Amino acid sequence: MKPAIFLERDGILNLARVERNHQLTPLTLDQFQVNDDAIEPLRELKKQGFLLVGTTNQPGLSRGYQSRRELDLMHSVLRRALPLDDLFICPHDETDHCPCRKPQAGLYFEASFKWHIDLERSFVVSDKWQDAQAAHLAGCTSLLLKSPWNGSGHHDFVMHHLSELVQKVTQLHSSSCLLLNQF
Numbered sequence: 001m002k003p004a005i006f007l008e009r010d011g012i013l014n015l016a017r018v019e020r021n022h023q024l025t026p027l028t029l030d031q032f033q034v035n036d037d038a039i040e041p042l043r044e045l046k047k048q049g050f051l052l053v054g055t056t057n058q059p060g061l062s063r064g065y066q067s068r069r070e071l072d073l074m075h076s077v078l079r080r081a082l083p084l085d086d087l088f089i090c091p092h093d094e095t096d097h098c099p100c101r102k103p104q105a106g107l108y109f110e111a112s113f114k115w116h117i118d119l120e121r122s123f124v125v126s127d128k129w130q131d132a133q134a135a136h137l138a139g140c141t142s143l144l145l146k147s148p149w150n151g152s153g154h155h156d157f158v159m160h161h162l163s164e165l166v167q168k169v170t171q172l173h174s175s176s177c178l179l180l181n182q183f
C-alpha cells in the first residue's frame with residue numbers, strides 16, 4: 001500500500017481564470033495553462049515515492065459544453081509537464097447525484113482501489129473546500145492553498161504558496177511513520 005498525493009486540477013495543476021469571484025475552468029487547449037509553481041514540488045514528491053494523482057470535477061462533459069477531445073488534449077499537456085501517475089475525472093452534473101463528484105470522495109476510493117493506495121497516509125491538495133471535505137470523508141489529510149474558495153468546513157492545514165508543499169508533506173508523513181512504528 002502506497003501513500004498518494006491527490007491534486008485538484010484547476011487552481012493547483014493548471015491556472016484557472018477568475019470572473020466575478022468564480023473560478024472558470026479552461027474548456028479548450030488555448031485556455032489551458034500549466035501552473036509552473038506545481039512543477040518542482042511534484043518532481044520532489046515523486047522522487048520521495050509518493051503516487052501523484054490529479055482529480056477534477058468536469059460537469060461540462062455531461063452538460064455538453066466540454067468536449068472530450070479538448071479535455072484529452074489539455075490532459076496530455078498536463079501529463080507531459082508534470083509527473084502525474086494518473087488523473088481521475090468526475091464527468092457528472094450535480095443533479096446526477098453521483099458518488100464521485102467532490103465533495104464526495106468517490107474519485108479517491110476509485111484511485112485507491114486501482115493503485116492500492118493507503119488513504120490514511122495520503123494527502124489532498126486543493127484551493128477549494130470541496131476537496132478538503134472529500135479528503136475528510138476518505139481519511140486523507142487535506143492541505144488547502146489559501147484562496148477565496150477555502151470555505152469554513154473541515155480542513156487540516158492551510159498553505160500560502162505551493163512552495164510550502166514538500167516541507168509540509170515530508171514533516172507530516174515522517175511523523176505519521178514514527179507514530180506507526182511505535183505500535
Ligand SMILES: [Zn+2]
Pocket residue numbers: 090091092098099100101
Ligand atoms: Zn461523478
